[in-house]
Amino acid sequence: MTPISRRTLMTVASLSAAAWLNPVRAQLAGKPLTLIVPAAAGGTTDIAARMLAEPLGRILQTSVVVDNRGGGNGNIAGQMVARGPEDGSTLLVQYSGYQCITPLIQPVAGFDPAINLKPIGHLIDAPQLLVVRANFPANTFEEFLKYVKANPGKVNYASSGNGSLQHVTTELLKDLTKTYMTHIPYRGTGPALNDLLAGTVDLTITTPPPLLPHIRAGKLKALMVTGRTLLAALPNVPTSTEAGVPLVASSWFGVYGPASLSSDVQNRLSLAVKQVVESDGFKKRAEEQGAKAIVMNSAELAKLAANERNMWGRIVKLANIKAD
Template identity: 55%
Template sequence: MTVLACALGVTGLAQAQSSYPNRPISLLVSAAPGGTTDISARMIAEPLGRALGQSVVVENRPGGAGAIAGQAVARAKPDGYTLLLQYSGFHVITPHITPKLPWDPIKDFKPVANVLSAPQVLVVREGLPFKSLRELVEADKAAPGKLNYASSGVGSLQQVSTELLNQMAGTKLMHIPYNGTGPAMNDLLGGSVDLTITTPPPLLPHIAAGKLRPLVVTGEQRLASLPDVPTAAEAGYPELLVSSWFAMYAPAGTPDEIVDRLSEEIRKIMETDEFRQKAEALGAEARYMDPKALGAYTQEELDRWGKVIKAANITQE
């Protein structure tokens, strides 16, 4: 009787997997509507729903630097009906600075696919004379601590990216944290702070207007939207390779069959001209990673930023 029950249970699981999905899927987003994380989710949700024959419903669960959405997905039934679209800063930086985080970025999730990657752009405010990153570095070394940089908060990718530059170049750029990118941009444009590193979308209009000057792009190649701006490697700082990335995860224990199907459908969507063009308009790239590649990259990024955070002594206190 026990053997029969087990056999029936296995058969039922197999049938459930083979009929997946047979109801709408919830895609939880770790940020409020309007940001790049939310945009990434909505870019993939609608075509993914068409491909699967079921709606993929985006649910915004902002708060706790990704902790609220992360916890909800980590505790969800691993059946493929609750997924997470996560911002890399929340997934590989928050765990290093948040005590008692209610989820583990590796143990509690199963990688599905990377959806978008967006390099950072280092910009200086109007009125500063620097035309290159090397000039900025030389000026800071001549007067250590005089120049400051804005970030969207303690532990943000903007902060750890600039601290990486400090560690690489021997600079002492001073950190001015803000409660979000918007307030940081306001003070940068107003002249209260000198520079920032962040993703292209909030910067491009002000660069075009001459209010901000871009010095380097922190990606592997130049941006189509900023073709004259060198990469950090071209500027002599190859280790300043930084991207925000936006990836999909499922709860740990989700069957491989389900994860592989989701990942394959996402790959097909990301290869379309429509998706690639939308990504480029955001100053991002459609950089697909399958579950294995995303898992390895997640661990690599977790380790990399952990070292930077420790060396810079970044804490929430």
């Protein structure tokens, strides 16, 4: 019996995957696929969507458009997708804060992302960085903490919105360090970052992708990583554990469709997203952004979201976080 070469096996697998995706391609024929982003351009959710768009379009043989719809702590974009077409042509690139925290502090009658959105697949996971403006009078986390304690209420921090993971994480930091800082919410990470760079606000805690270029350019100072391990892109920035604060928090980003999406289309889209995320190119881009590409199917993503909703629910209650 003639041995089957590795190339032949790969070709067969590729053809099988192509056949599996044909029904979705037929549904999308002549119609662009739209990725709705629940935040302004420039944040990690937007970056994740743009990392996904081109390779996903190649796999599904259609054009992919990224549409930024910020506001309402993710509720505007979420409802738009939940009420959208059932053919898989409009999907949501979701941020974990909006999936797991927003429903706890800003519920919308008739809309719950855990019910009205159908999980498709996980994209990236990223720890968060505490960064301050370039001229902030502290160069280490220890100096930062000393300054904040000496100036209660005078230091302000930006977030991508009330109840965002950035907001909740910073409130947890305040509780752990017994400090007081003033919260300034924005309509997404992009606008918050713009004001931080301009010196209008003092700091933010958010994921690395939108921050790294500015840190490398000396426009922001990174003081701490809210993860258990050092960040490969910034090996000299200490973890929260090294800084003496038991603060571990990361953001994740996934793809969702409307609840009306058929299980068949959901599974086929999940396969397409999986192909993108497990590709070497996507993994490399994620690492360059200070994030990690992680493959999860629909069921695994649903379980992750449910667990985090329970976890952050305790923090929301502890910090008494309310909607605007």
